[in-house]
Amino acid sequence: MRVARHARLLGTQLKLSLVVAMQYRWDFIIDGVMSVFWTITALVPLYLVFQERPVIAGWRYGEALVVVGWFTLLDGVLKGAINPSLTTVIEHIRSGTLDFVLLKPADAQFLVSTARFAPWRSLSLLAAGAVFAYAFAQIGAPPSPGAVLTSLAMLVAGLTVLYSLWIVVVAVAFRAVRIDNLRYLFEAIFDAARWPASVFKGVVSFLFTFVIPLALMTTYPAEALLGRLTPERFGGALLGAALFAVLARVVWRRSIANYTSASS
């Protein structure tokens, strides 16, 4: 019953975003061209680097491309579904209109998470598909069905972590209202996910595995798709994602409880 109602709500929110997006059809072309362009900028350094060495940090060219594929896909999700909502929430918090959202008879976390979408960004999914095709053409063999399944499970884990981190960022916005450029920070950190995680060493590697688990978002799904993800990593990733989800829910509850609204 609750699930059905929220599913219907999601449908409505998506439709609203789509209607808004249809008003700016030119953005479709520009966003499309730009997403192709940014995909290429992610590929060019890799291409140049692998001209110099056949194997870098344990990855071949085709394999590193799989990581870029996942990066492109998650980047599309980040910019198409997560960031537009983030911008909306921060604007709500600053102008005090979040109170109206909290009054609505639906879960507030659900409402703010689905507040806005940028449908044109779904073009990134096509770009990701093209990168995957190129990657497996380079490798010379398609992924096995089992590998595809585990990589999809990893994708779900990665998306969960990405979403949980986003909720934590919103919680920060509750306290430091002035910071309206948080989404750019989020995007800048996420940029590091375009390389296989083994490129990073020492403290940074620890940071990107456990604190901001970028490794879990792109490298693990890529390893899964290549059929070389170890069971320990698979289990650890699922467990980690579940932990992040719980943590995000707790953080959200606490920040809502402490939220004093703009007017009081």
Add this chain to the structure above:
Amino acid sequence: MRALRALPTLMHVGVSQAVAYRAEMLVWVLTTTMPLIMLPLWHAVAEEAPIRGFGQSRFTAYFLAAFVVRQVVGAWASWTINYEVRTGALSQRLLRPLHPLWTYATENLASIPMRAAIALPVGVAAFLLTGGAHLVRGPAMWAMIPFALFGAWCITFFAHVTIGALSLWMHQSIKVMDVWSAGFFVFSGYLVPVALFPEWLRDVPAYLPFVYQLGFPVDLLTGALTEGEALRQLGVQWLWVLGLAGLSALVWRRGLRRYGAFGG
């Protein structure tokens, strides 16, 4: 003359603003970490042997210098202009007895002390990590650095003003700025040092403005240029500055006529 007399006051106001919004400033600085993301990748590539003269320590010097240069040559006038054109706030600015370009310039310049304070430790770290092996030598070269940095800032700023002023024609020119940024990403040496570009592409950046925004000052700072070469590039850089300054003045003046017709 009047502009010169107002300059100290404007700078003072600007610096106070930068200090007041220091948290926001810090977040902006943290969004320009791309060189720090590129560095581990190149380190992994140069792990066994240097590539075309680039060893690990030279990569450290290059990308940390790129981070520092990026901080001190930053501008964001196009965003301000877009915002003010859309909201009509531009009218207030036009009422002041001073050309708006001066006020935009001081607003952007005033953030440099704060940004330099953040960038300085990174510069020192670069020096210590590389043992000073890749630092510019000789008084003539040192003398060129301030001019190269200021020239780089001017190119960035005038590009911002030119593109920002386009919003007087097309309501919004943020997306045009995105295209410029994309060019900057690829051709400035921000992601890949120009010296490591593939053969067929290596000569292209010299004919574009982007490399004079970043790559040239970085090469100068890391002692990669001979004196004659540095002087030649400095000359080309300032030709770009003059050209873009003229263009921005022209676009601004033409656009303003339309703005007057718009607001009535």
